[in-house]
Amino acid sequence: MISVGIVGGTGYTGSELLRLLVRHPCIALRAVTSRAEAGTAIAEHYTALRGLTDLSFSAPEAARLAECDLVFFATPNGTAMQEASQLLDSGVRVIDLAADFRLKDVELWQRWYGQTHAAPALVDEAVYGLPELNRRAIAGARLVANPGCYPTAVTLGLLPLLEAGVVDANRVIADVKSGVSGAGRKASTALLMAECGESFKAYSVSGHRHQPEIQENLKRALGMDVGLTFVPHLLPMVRGIEATLYATRLQPDHELAETDLTALYQKRYQDEPFVDVLPSATSVETRSVRGTNLCRVAVTEPQGAGVVVVQSVIDNLVKGAAGQAVQNMNIMFGWEETTGLALSALAP
Amino acid sequence: MISVGIVGGTGYTGSELLRLLVRHPCIALRAVTSRAEAGTAIAEHYTALRGLTDLSFSAPEAARLAECDLVFFATPNGTAMQEASQLLDSGVRVIDLAADFRLKDVELWQRWYGQTHAAPALVDEAVYGLPELNRRAIAGARLVANPGCYPTAVTLGLLPLLEAGVVDANRVIADVKSGVSGAGRKASTALLMAECGESFKAYSVSGHRHQPEIQENLKRALGMDVGLTFVPHLLPMVRGIEATLYATRLQPDHELAETDLTALYQKRYQDEPFVDVLPSATSVETRSVRGTNLCRVAVTEPQGAGVVVVQSVIDNLVKGAAGQAVQNMNIMFGWEETTGLALSALAP
Amino acid sequence: MISVGIVGGTGYTGSELLRLLVRHPCIALRAVTSRAEAGTAIAEHYTALRGLTDLSFSAPEAARLAECDLVFFATPNGTAMQEASQLLDSGVRVIDLAADFRLKDVELWQRWYGQTHAAPALVDEAVYGLPELNRRAIAGARLVANPGCYPTAVTLGLLPLLEAGVVDANRVIADVKSGVSGAGRKASTALLMAECGESFKAYSVSGHRHQPEIQENLKRALGMDVGLTFVPHLLPMVRGIEATLYATRLQPDHELAETDLTALYQKRYQDEPFVDVLPSATSVETRSVRGTNLCRVAVTEPQGAGVVVVQSVIDNLVKGAAGQAVQNMNIMFGWEETTGLALSALAP
Amino acid sequence: MISVGIVGGTGYTGSELLRLLVRHPCIALRAVTSRAEAGTAIAEHYTALRGLTDLSFSAPEAARLAECDLVFFATPNGTAMQEASQLLDSGVRVIDLAADFRLKDVELWQRWYGQTHAAPALVDEAVYGLPELNRRAIAGARLVANPGCYPTAVTLGLLPLLEAGVVDANRVIADVKSGVSGAGRKASTALLMAECGESFKAYSVSGHRHQPEIQENLKRALGMDVGLTFVPHLLPMVRGIEATLYATRLQPDHELAETDLTALYQKRYQDEPFVDVLPSATSVETRSVRGTNLCRVAVTEPQGAGVVVVQSVIDNLVKGAAGQAVQNMNIMFGWEETTGLALSALAP
Incomplete structure (x- = not known):
């Protein structure tokens, strides 16, 4: 069992991550942060999670996240690059579901995302988290850039x-x-x-x-x-x-x-x-x-x-975001890659 | 004012044709045929047409159609090629909204449509009814093949x-x-x-x-x-x-x-x-x-x-079917091309 | 021909009103105001209106609206009650598509709408614009409260x-x-x-x-x-x-x-x-x-x-908003009640 | 582990039952019948089940179903009443997802369903499978009438x-x-x-x-x-x-x-x-x-x-059909009632 945090849990990638993680057998959710919803029970925000978690959203708090083994960023572009470095220094592994570390070419990134990159030094280290391409590198990564959908x-x-x-x-x-x-x-x-x-x-x-x-x-x-x-x-x-x-x-x-x-x-x-x-x-x-x-x-x-x-x-929201992030987590921690991902398609 | 018939009025191209024709200032609807719904009031079949027409569907009847100036076929593929010839001989002009006369290469048509063409002799005469390509030919045509959507x-x-x-x-x-x-x-x-x-x-x-x-x-x-x-x-x-x-x-x-x-x-x-x-x-x-x-x-x-x-x-259903057919009719009969087609888009 | 203005033309009731008015034979659109979009061509904002109007949105300007015969308010609740009085004094008739004048009980209105009513003196005069109930009163009204959907x-x-x-x-x-x-x-x-x-x-x-x-x-x-x-x-x-x-x-x-x-x-x-x-x-x-x-x-x-x-x-958006407003206009100006409203339902 | 059959597996209740049963830990799917699709791999018919089952649809065959411990009918109304009796006599328990056994008043049933009831003798025995109402009776039932949605x-x-x-x-x-x-x-x-x-x-x-x-x-x-x-x-x-x-x-x-x-x-x-x-x-x-x-x-x-x-x-399709049927099965066989039903809602 590892301890997991989510930064920015109120968007769709955040809620989908929660849907998957509340049933994942190897992790304990330690903190799900949201500036806007701090104090609100997660299950109140997402009726779909009623009965599945007792956690409430908490204000972003570095200390608490630093105690996690793994932190997911389900934030808008530009947040993870601000905060990842400190977490990594504390020994926390990071998966960013936003775009901050998806491009190695920082110039190119800045042009497309319209902002200055706050952590260019981490860009090279980040592993592009497409398991079918980079499985081995993901396994050893401290920082994974979860691919776009x-x-x-x-x-x-x-x-x-x-x-x-x-x-x-x-x-x-x-x-x-x-x-x-x-x-x-x-x-x-x-x-x-x-x-x-x-x-x-x-x-x-x-x-x-x-x-x-x-x-x-x-x-x-x-x-x-x-x-x-x-x-x-x-x-x-x-x-x-x-x-x-x-x-x-x-x-x-x-x-x-x-x-x-x-x-x-x-x-x-x-x-x-x-x-x-x-x-x-x-x-x-x-x-x-x-x-x-x-x-x-x-x-x-x-x-x-x-x-x-x-x-x-x-x-x-799954292979294009939260599911792939869980798959990357499974690889990073050496678990069966399908753990927590035995999902049947809803059709019709 | 011309007299117009529709063969096969119960599908979506038929109903759309009716939506347009009931407000067209230059035509009188003489017959709308449907084997399945013969005798049913059109407005009962299409609630949307309540108050706009008193006509009922009639059984297909060659004599009645032969009295029209123009007949639209809004039938499945394979019907117009059976019936167009007789109408043309009676001096009725024809617009087929199905695919029977869209290809000049009869062999090719038969391969794609899986049936023997019943009126290969008419294929050459038929004008492909895309006004932006064939306006002049459409104006003089007896038989127009309305393009696919x-x-x-x-x-x-x-x-x-x-x-x-x-x-x-x-x-x-x-x-x-x-x-x-x-x-x-x-x-x-x-x-x-x-x-x-x-x-x-x-x-x-x-x-x-x-x-x-x-x-x-x-x-x-x-x-x-x-x-x-x-x-x-x-x-x-x-x-x-x-x-x-x-x-x-x-x-x-x-x-x-x-x-x-x-x-x-x-x-x-x-x-x-x-x-x-x-x-x-x-x-x-x-x-x-x-x-x-x-x-x-x-x-x-x-x-x-x-x-x-x-x-x-x-x-x-409009430029891809019934509207284009009305546009072709307007060209064939020398009316302003936009007659009956002053439609504003429904958005949202 | 009367001269018509619309205050607040960028919402759905505004755009629907435009859809209807650009084809109405008895009116000329004089001004369509929008603080946010002033200067933008209406047809650029609403692609669906391309080719139907050359007007641009204008900044709200009392003088210009005062020259209209009729002004529609397609604004959020609380705007018409601020501006109607001045227009009425200038001899302009007003139809409010928002809720400002729908209730005679000002206390009740203030409780439900959470604001102080700015023109309680006009409330009694306003006619509730449901023609099937109040046709005669609408005909003579200066101020019509268009009903909710x-x-x-x-x-x-x-x-x-x-x-x-x-x-x-x-x-x-x-x-x-x-x-x-x-x-x-x-x-x-x-x-x-x-x-x-x-x-x-x-x-x-x-x-x-x-x-x-x-x-x-x-x-x-x-x-x-x-x-x-x-x-x-x-x-x-x-x-x-x-x-x-x-x-x-x-x-x-x-x-x-x-x-x-x-x-x-x-x-x-x-x-x-x-x-x-x-x-x-x-x-x-x-x-x-x-x-x-x-x-x-x-x-x-x-x-x-x-x-x-x-x-x-x-x-x-039609009988529940813009269409009913046009129906009310037709009644107020003594035109055939269906003028500009000969619309066929789009089904499917 | 019990052996389970499904009669009529190609509709939506059938496919939903399959979605749930392929992951249920206590059952083995023995036969899924379909007259129309006999011989077709289930996973070919339902792409969503690719990788989850190797079974093919089989023709309805009394002998094979008689070897099951439990048979679900996911058939149109009127089928289960023809076939349930024989299965029950063979010691097979039955859950009917159609309406055949939902009403005790056979006259009433015949009036609403427009057919003669083929097994009135079973009607009284059938337990209406709403666990929140009839949990105890369901536990001991041979024949469960799964409620309508x-x-x-x-x-x-x-x-x-x-x-x-x-x-x-x-x-x-x-x-x-x-x-x-x-x-x-x-x-x-x-x-x-x-x-x-x-x-x-x-x-x-x-x-x-x-x-x-x-x-x-x-x-x-x-x-x-x-x-x-x-x-x-x-x-x-x-x-x-x-x-x-x-x-x-x-x-x-x-x-x-x-x-x-x-x-x-x-x-x-x-x-x-x-x-x-x-x-x-x-x-x-x-x-x-x-x-x-x-x-x-x-x-x-x-x-x-x-x-x-x-x-x-x-x-x-779940609590209104297949999920409730699985819940009933869990009760009938003395398993934890939530077995195989730990499902998180898909929202958005």
Whole structure:
């Protein structure tokens, strides 16, 4: 049993983390901080947690967090970089669910996030917490940068193709769609149900922060630049991300059949507990992973047009955020990777 | 005033056609047929039409339809090709909202639609009813093939780029998303709200009938083959199509700036009453055209990556079906093209 | 042609008013004010209005509004009562879409709205703008208090029963449900799609401002106290209100058959252009009035249990707000009551 | 470990039962039958169950089911009554999730369900499986009639009030709302997303089968007739039921304060693992129980009007169907009642 703290427990990643951690057999929740809700019982704030925890939110307090073995930051971008250093110095391990440590290139980070990085010295040490890419490094990490939701779906969808070198890495297209919970729990007219319901749109067409995250981490992993056009869209639903990925086959003579592509994915992910490869041309529904830590993928090459189409779905709050953070914790502390993550999808 | 008939008035294209026609100043509805609902008052079937029409559905009856000036087929694929010939012989003009006359290549049609074409002799005569492409031919047509919903959104989104030759026509990607009304009003478990609600998926990833329709009509219009990867998706909402289109710039040195691309679109569509070009990088929402005959488009070139991104939205039941049919009727009978189509979008 | 101003044009009632007024044949829009958006083109703020108006939002300016024949307030509660007096003195007629003048009992108003009333002297003069109740008074009014959305649906649902004295007025139950647009366009976490989507709840169970509005206006109209239990609920959708109303029959011996109840409603509303009485026991869908100024009602007496059940549906933004305001304008200026309100429901 | 069979595994109650049973520690799934899908892998039919079961659907086969310790019927109404007798004779215990054994009055059943009852002799033996009412009888039952979804929400909402005799049992109103999954997985145009999405309506206003179920079981439990007006409504969402219940206080002098009413509920349900009483006047959201076997209730007496308002929410597929069936199984086999039901709500 380890002692765990959560900084910033009132957003959606925070509440999802709580949903998972209250049933996790190896941890004890020591503190869940919230400036705004300090003193309020967690179960009063989240009716869904009634009966599952007696904790109340507490004001952020360094001393108390310093006594934890692990602290999750479920805060807006820019908080963890302020506070992680002191915790690490106290011997606390840290998983940041925000973006503070996702990019190694501090300049690039500052440009996309519009603020000065407060802890550039920690950036290099931080491990990008995508277990399917960095499992070993995560195990030994003091500081884990939990990946963004889109980058998780896109990276897992592209990895086998890029590693095998069967597609043109210079021109990959990611048409991604997310439920509204991906935007977090913040008062914003743009996220009102009266704005988002029964409508659909692309957004950030000129550029989105998750694009450099995908590109930088793929480059570190694969040693190659990936030319990526990335267009996010907002779905009129709450949970779920679907990424449809398009890449040009390098072997237009089809030495590798469509079924071979699926085999490639199956081989790449055969030992992964949270990646499930479906038959080619299957329709992969977001609801098939709702509430779970799974990424489901299918790879297809429609009508021999020389373009490979990958579908990749995750629950943005689980594999795209809190579930992946728990998976990283399991790895960091040497537990069975699926501990606390035996979740069945809620469908319908 | 002309006399108009509708064959098959109980589906969504039929009901939308009725919504538009009951307020159209130049037509009188003479017959709306439905085998299943013959004798039922239309306003009983569609509560939304109470007070707007006294007509009842009638059994299909050739004689009565033959007295019309114009007959719309809002039937499943395969019906119009059986019945159009006789009507045309009686001097009735025909607009088919189904797919029977959308492809000139009868072999191709038979392969995709899985049936023998009953009126191949009429195929050549039929005019593909996309006014922005074929206005003059539509004006003189006896038989108009009303375009599919996806092809309308995709073709209008691509036309200016392809006509100007600024993108590589060999590799165009259309990632398209539709509300569920696009699938029609048929009892099907796959279209239940419990199946489609709060979920999202691609479908027909291996191939969809609208792909050859887009390709064949672009080829006829532009004289070039377009290499198109087309992946449809099902949105958890009722109305609206969004197409995000990706094409590679042929001038990677950016002789043509992003603003020039928008200018290109504005010029192409300056006289079009139903195409609205938005500023580059705008988020184009489907609700901005809900209930209207408009197509709204925006063209962007994100971060100079050499890929042009076009957003195109329509209401699948209006510009994607019934509204376009009314627009075609207006052209065929020499009326102001916007007659009966002065519709404001319902947003929110 | 009269000259019209709108104060506060950026919320949902404001945008809906614009949707209706840009096509109204008898008015010219002179000013649409918004402190926040002054200078912005209306069509830029509301993509749905592109091509329909060239106006920009202007800063609130008394002089300009004073030149109008009619000013609509589509502002939060508490604004119209500050500004109406000066406009009325300038000879401008006023329709307030907020709640400032809906209650005659100023004490009661102040208790429910938590502020001091700034214009108690105008309260008596204001006419409650429910045409089906107060048509004559509206025609001559300088100041009209446009009813709340719930009160419109509930009052129209109850009127025939209460006027005829066939139910016990001491115990009426109104179980009402509204789409989220009813709560307005304000940044609030409670109204986020991630909070409201795929969920349903009652709210304000202890009491809601619309309850005294219904009771006071029924008392004025009918001269009797109505004992009303009113429980509002939030629907996971954008537009539409459904009220299910329960009242006990005073004649348990069924002198008046169920069909007679429907006849009672038909008679009461036979000359009303915007109330449509459906057959008993029909399912009355909110979508059957979406986008229109209609109220559709059905009255049923299930299984002789002595309880009358009324279903009443409206579009909260049209008959529940902007459409009713236009109807009131039409009455005030002596135009055909349906002018500018020939709207067909968008279904599906 | 017991051996369990499911007859009719392809509907929503069947799939939900599978979701729960594949993780239940005390059972082994022996057979899941489906005439239509015999031979298909369950995980192929339900992508959500990939990796959780290797079973395939099998054709209904009496011999194989007869070897089970327990058989669930997740079939349409009318199937269990044909097959239960033979299974019971073989010593198999049976839980019917359909309506075949929910009413003791066979005449009444036949009238509402429009068919002749095939096993009237079993009707008396069947135990109505609402644990909060019949726990002891369930423990010893061979045949359990799992309650309907609405009756579960309504009965749990009313029980404390009726048992304590604080409200007038002659006139209780249940305004109930359900997500579309409550209607089952059957091809029906009325349940299409294009019909149900973004709309709301009452249905079966003249009478619904769940009304006699509630009345009969309350009468058996309490020895009193309950005069119930019951109006169901269809919500534009997938999962969840909310019942708002209205009853007149018998003590108009308020001997019992509102807080006492909540205390009454807390006392009644203090030992119930699956009923959670919330503070008076709380908004009780359906999402707070999504995916769980909980019923959450709150009781309020708004503004001393003499009417008690109860909110009761359940997940129609869990506490309203499959979860309650598992709870009943746990009771029948003497296991901890919460076994396999430690589910956290998915919110948002």
